[in-house]
Amino acid sequence: MEDGQPGNARERQSVIRLPGLALISVLAVALAGSWWFSLRVLADTPVVDITLPKLAILAGICLLPLVRAWRLPAQRDWPVLSLGAALLIWLVAAAALRGNAADLKGVLAFAVFGGGAFAVAFVAVRHEGNRAIVLLLGLVAAAAAVTFSTVVLERLVYRPGATDAFEWLWALARPSDGFVDPVLGAMSPPPDHFEAGTVLRASGLFAHVNYLAFFALLVGPLFAIRCARALEAHAWRSFGLNAMLLAATTLCCLWTYSRTGVLGFLAMLALAIAVERLAARGPARRPALLPAVATAAVVAAALGLGIAQDTTAAQRVVAIGSISISLPGSATTTAEPAASPTPTPEPGTPEDVRETALRSEAIRMGMQRAAVDMMLDSPASAAIGPGLNAYGKATHDPSDPLYQSQAENLRDPNSMWLTFGLAGGLPAIGLVLALVLATFLAVARAALRATGVRREAALWLAVWLPVWTLCQFFGTNPFTTSEAVQMGAFLGLAAALCPARTNQPDR
DSSP states (O other): OOTTSHHHHHHHHHHHHHHHHHHHHHHHHHHHHHHHOTTOEEEEOSSOEEEHHHHHHHHHHHHGGGGTGGGSOOGGGHHHHHHHHHHHHHHHHHHHHHTOHHHHHHHHHHHHHHHHHHHHHHHHHHHHTHHHHHHHHHHHHHHHHHHHHHHHHHHHHOOTTOOOTTHHHHHHHSOSOOEEETTTEEEOOOOSSEEETTEEEOOTTSSSHHHHHHHHHHHHHHHHHHHHHHHHTTOHHHHHHHHHHHHHHHHHHHHTTOHHHHHHHHHHHHHHHHHHHHHTOBTTBOOOSHHHHHHHHHHHHHHHHHHHHOHHHHHHHTOOOOEEOOOTTSSOOSOEEOOOSSSOOOTTSHHHHHHHHHHHHHHHHHHHHHHHHHHTSSHHHHHHOOOHHHHHHHHTOTTSTTOOTTOTTOOSOSOHHHHHHHHHHHHHHHHHHHHHHHHHHHHHHHHHHOOHHHHHHHHHHHHHHHHHHHHGGGOOOTTSHHHHHHHHHHHHHHHHOSOOSSSSOOO
């Protein structure tokens, strides 16, 4: 066959598409690695520990020139892109102004892997269009199925104080080797299982129960939206599949015993069902209520099953009580739960579950109060932040007024917003808020303009983004690799969903 004939044209087109497909592949590997293998060190170098998500993001960054990434952004994208760049630049500048090498290393890692994940996700969608969206949605569904399977397995084999035959599996996410922290020194490795008294807080292959809870927050609204859309279209097979994934995700979230996770998850699903029904409204008809009712019934049935199987989960989630927090400078600044009028409760009893939940909440509140006090201690701290390492030292130094005696091995305030405030002061918090708002406007525009699978993804992320933002007041540490990659990737995906204004491919 001579050059220029259809066969050769197809071969050339396939070669041209290879970098785009490789970009989707490394993004999928980075997300899977950030969910399950972010603590598994592949190579220990003097500069940075190489893990699977880090390696994938570095490979994705190398692929960007091959797809001419600089040609893909449109004028409408510059608010999001400029705010993201401003945030990264400010965090690096603030750390440099503080002169703390450990802080600078941490924010540089966030800039590379968080910013890199944003760029890879954004470019993958703009270059490959709906192909990238379909593959990423498939990855999310597969990840939810794997997560449920490992959570069920963990709950079946777990016995307090005993080992099990699947230690090798949990070790994939929680390696047995410890590490050296720049502030706290030698740190022990994560446990094989996370316990609350004598009961298990499910984590599956995730490195921490909170990471599993926030994964459920991420994927739950997608399955709720797909359930309602499939039911209205009488696509029974799709409805059955997504109903099972929604029920499985509900159970996983409940079994983490995370109050922020469960309450945020339920709020997320309610918003997802409402938004999907509003989006289904046509110009001359009202949206049907049956898809919303059926989707809500799936969630209610899963919750009922989960609570019937494990009443401790419900007891911990709804635990309430008085929490007193001392002011800095008093005899103790560590938040303590209210004194119990009864003797120490028996392990595993409802009273023990309540006391454990209150103690956990008290420690969290104490760490957050210390972060606020430290950040607002002086104009300089408010402007550039006191730094995460200074915060870690203060909260673990018995001679410091901000000392938190029960916060052993905890170095962050369990809040994305306060963590950014410690790293970059009030300007960093303002830039993150502006970035989230700009991204939300972009994905909301996509939800209004797009069709098909692109609109489905836009509705999903338009629901996820605001609830995730609120839950992050009691959330995760964005400077860990897993959270940096996920935050960057899904903000990048949301920002890239708005389709092109012409009939040309969305590139």
